[in-house]
Amino acid sequence: VTEAVPEAVTDESSTSDSVEDTSESEGDGSEETTSSADEAKVEAPTFTVYLSNLPYTTVRQDVDDMFAEFGKVNKVTLPKRKMDDGCRGFAFIDMENEGDMEKAILGVNEKQLGGRPLTAKKSVPKEELPSRQKRDRKTRATPERLYVGNLPYGVSEEEVKEMFKENAGGVEAKELFLVKDRDGKDRGFGFVTLDSEELVQPTIDLLDGFIFAGRRLAVRRPNPEGVKAKKGKDFNENTSRIYFGNLSFDTTTKTMRSLFEEHGQVLNLYVNEDFATKASRGYGFAQMPKEDALVAIEALNGLDIDGRDIKVCIAAEKMEKLRIYVGSLSFNTEEEGIRSVFGEYGEIYSVFLPEDSNYGGHRGFAILTMSVEDGHQAIKELNGIELDGRTIQVNIAQPKGSAKPVTKIYIGNLDFDTPEEALKDMFAEYGEVKSCILPEDKDFGGSRGFGFVQMDEDSAKAAMEGLDGADLDGRNIRVTLADGGRKNRRDDEFDQDDGYDNNDGYNDNGDDNNSDDNNGADDNGAADNGDDNNGDDF
Secondary structure (H helix, E strand, O other): OOOHHHHHHHHHHHHHHHHHHHHHHHHHHHHHHHHHHHHHHHHOOOOEEEEEOOOOOOOHHHHHHHHHHHOOEEEEEOOEOOOOOOEOOEEEEEEOOHHHHHHHHHHHOOOEEOOEEOEEEEOOOHHHOOOOOOOOHHHHOOOOEEEEEOOOOOOOHHHHHHHHHHHOOOOOOOEEEEEEOOOOOEEEEEEEEOOOHHHHHHHHHHHOOOEEOOEEOEEEOOOOOOOOOOOOHHHHHHEEEEEEEOOOOOOOHHHHHHHHHOOOOOOEEEEEEOOOOOOEEEEEEEEEEHHHHHHHHHHHOOOEEOOEEOEEEEOOOOOOEEEEEEEOOOOOOOHHHHHHHHHHHOOEEEEEOOEOOOOOOEOOOEEEEEEHHHHHHHHHHHOOOEEOOEEOEEEEOOOOOOOOOEEEEEEEOOOOOOOHHHHHHHHHOOOOOOEEEOOEOOOOOOEOOOEEEEEEHHHHHHHHHHHOOOEEOOEEOEEEEOOOOOOOOOHHHOOHHHOOOOOOOOOHHHHHHHOOOHHHHHOOOHHHHHHHHHOOOO
């Protein structure tokens, strides 16, 4: 047994060696065969078309159908994006022979797919492509480039380019890159390349602080190589927010920026504008390093700019604000009068007087913005006072749709000397009178012989039933649902002297715009445009 073990081992070793030899022999042969196949494969001609500018919604079948008419398609490679499995915008198509490839290139190049012109050309092997050096940050941050921040999420490249063209003096964005995260979602900023460096500063002056889709843009030159943007706590601790006011309405953001830049680095600056009209609101805000801010305030406060002594100081801390509804205004009341009355109770951040698009002038109500404390005091003291001959209503502005629906009542055949108070007192016996209007004759003054009252639905119904035909100042008044004089009434039902006809400008649409309910307050965006554009956020 002892002798048999080595023999077994020897035999086993021999067998093992034999197997290894065979394996090596087979391996050598295999390597030679594979090498020959690889050489043959490299040398074999390929007829591959490179297709680019594909819509991201392109699928394999779209490419197959497009190339089928030009010959046999051996293979289609359509690279996909990891984020959503969509097309990456290009494809490789292997054709059977060179003739089919050339026909496909001629037939597909510049063909439209999904509204995009395609580019088709012969695919070049990767090793034959010209070497490309990776672009560093310095190369990308060219003098013609702009940083655009605080962009609305979901905005398209076309919308940004159109915004530049319309609001930057016709400047066109030569290149645009909107930055996205790994999931393909917008990060809210991007980079725009213009035609020349000379266009950069004028574009910054026009667009920095511009309201785009409800957001105030931050437009500046990109940070230099190796410099990261400061943000967060450190940024706020090292900078100051400056308020400048009492501006002439002709003073522009460009003018103020040039003034502040004489005294240090301006990180951000804008003159606040009305969202709807784009007109200056007479004040603005700037952001500067603390030391520069103190120098600028010292130099600019009280300086005469465009005929006004401007006020420059550290901006007050952001505070909670109150929107105030002011109704039943005289059509002769102007913004200056409103500011004069309410200004006695604190700073007024904004005044919004919606205009009547059909007849000009405002619609008989306004929305003010004040601090919460000052606003509540103004409401308490001013509700029910007389302003320009009208008893005004002052209360907290309600969000659109939150107020209870009201019914508008038409009152005709009034005596021309009947005052508004008498009419209001008469209807008040049936419930709260939301508003009372006696239209005036613009040519001769005085009442036109009819009026409108607004009440809640139940009170209005009771008032119409109880007062139609009642005597007021010696005349039997007519009380009915207001419908603009178009239905439910005939001319012979009314005294022809009451002045109510289809040309008086008072109909459902027109008078609803003059109504004193709070529902109309938000129609022109007072809630957003009054408060949010006061420059509280950078």
